[in-house]
Amino acid sequence: MKKPIVITFIILLFAHTAFAHHFWIEKEGALYNVFWGHYPEAGPYEPERVKEVKAFDAKGKAVTLERKNEKDKVCFLSKQEVSVIMISSEGGFLVTTPEGKKRITKREAQKAGAQVIDSVYYSQYAKSLFGYSSAAKKPAGVNFEIVPLENPFVLKHGEPLPLKVYFDGKPADSVTVTINNSKETVKTDKEGTAHVKMSEKGRQFVVAKKRIPTQNNPDADYLSFTTVLGFELK
Numbered sequence: 427m428k429k430p431i432v433i434t435f436i437i438l439l440f441a442h443t444a445f446a447h448h449f450w451i452e453k454e455g456a457l458y459n460v461f462w463g464h465y466p467e468a469g470p471y472e473p474e475r476v477k478e479v480k481a482f483d484a485k486g487k488a489v490t491l492e493r494k495n496e497k498d499k500v501c502f503l504s505k506q507e508v509s510v511i512m513i514s515s516e517g518g519f520l521v522t523t524p525e526g527k528k529r530i531t532k533r534e535a536q537k538a539g540a541q542v543i544d545s546v547y548y549s550q551y552a553k554s555l556f557g558y559s560s561a562a563k564k565p566a567g568v569n570f571e572i573v574p575l576e577n578p579f580v581l582k583h584g585e586p587l588p589l590k591v592y593f594d595g596k597p598a599d600s601v602t603v604t605i606n607n608s609k610e611t612v613k614t615d616k617e618g619t620a621h622v623k624m625s626e627k628g629r630q631f632v633v634a635k636k637r638i639p640t641q642n643n644p645d646a647d648y649l650s651f652t653t654v655l656g657f658e659l660k
Contacts, residue, residue: 447462447463447464447469448462448550448552448631448633448652448654449461449462449476449513449515449550449551449552449654450465450552450554450629450631450654450656451511451513451552451554451656453508453556456503456504456505457494457501457502457503458481458491458501458502458503458504458508458511458554459499459501460476460499460500460501460502460513460552461499462499465629465631466629468499470497470498470499471498471499473495473496473498473499473500474495474516475515475516475518476500476513476514476515476516477513477514477515477516478512478513478514478568479491479493479502479511479512479513479514480510480511480512480513480566480567480568481502481504481508481510481511481512482508482509482510482559482561482566483506483507483508483509483559483561484507484509484557484559484560484561485559485560485561486509486559486560486561486564489504489506489508490504491503491504491508491511492504507556508556509555509556509557509558509559509561509562510553510554510555510556510559510561510562510566511553511554511556512551512552512553512566512568512571513551513552513553514549514550514551514568514569515549515550515551517547517548517549517550518547518548519531519532519545519546519547519548519645519646520545520546520547520548520650521534521535521540521542521544521545522542522543522544522545523535523540523541523542523543524541524543525540528540531545531644531645531646532545532644532645532646532647533644533645544647544648545645545646545647545648546637546646546647546648546649546650547640547645547646547648547649547650548649548650548651548652549569549570549649549650549651549652550652550653550654551568551569551570551571551651551652551653551654552653552654552656553566553571553572553653553654553655553656554655554656554657555574555578555579555655555656555657556657557579558574558577558578558579562574563575565592565595567595569593569594569651570591570592570593570594570598570634570636570651570652570653571591571592571653571655572589572590572591572592572603572632572634572653572654572655573589573590573591573592574587574588574589574655575588575589575590575619576588578624578630578657578659579657579659581624582624583624583625583626583627584623584624585623585624586621586622586623586624587605587621587622587623587624587632588619588620588621589603589619589620589621589622589632589655590614590617590618590619591603591614591618591619591620591634591653592618593636593651596618597614597616597617597618597619598614598618598636599613599614599615599616599617599618600613600614601613601614601618601620601634601635601636602634602635602636603620603622603632603633603634604622604632604633605622605623605624605625605630605631605632605633606625606630606631607631607633608625614634624659626659627659627660628658628659629656629657629658630656630657630658630659631654631655631656632654632655632656633652633653633654633655634652634653634654634655635650635651635652636650636651637649637650637651638651
């Protein structure tokens, strides 16, 4: 009986730590730097994985950005003030085994003799707010995103932030949401809404995750989607 218990523990462990690594965006003058990792520590990744980028000013008008690829990250230059930036990254395969996570397909892992606990094809999205505006109040038009229903910059520690999660352009129910890697999670209702309690001052990360079982896919058992809403309270 010990083996199933150990495997169950590993699944729960990875289910929680899956919230830890994500994209976020920091403003530095006219530059908007994209980072990946476990804040405040950023890890390297391929800049080319960041694909779609959308930016809007305070009036909700689209802003043109100049892209700059660096060795381990990407940044965007804007000549205008930006209220919201939304990025989408290229997906990939991820397999969980008793030895850890591997960025390979389920089929490749099994061929190598590994015990597959979990296998997904994952997609990542990130939205960062640099002010609350008309652009922040509505979807930016990507596959998976979080929209704050109130101004998060005026809320105090412990106050609830109402939000709405969209998937494929529609409100998404039963989506798991957390803030700042808290162990406490909530689920969106039938209208795609949920409430998270504001944390202390500093960078805030609201994370939503959704899984969809695949059909007869030998490379992954699930499609896994993660989206992050980031902003800073001063």
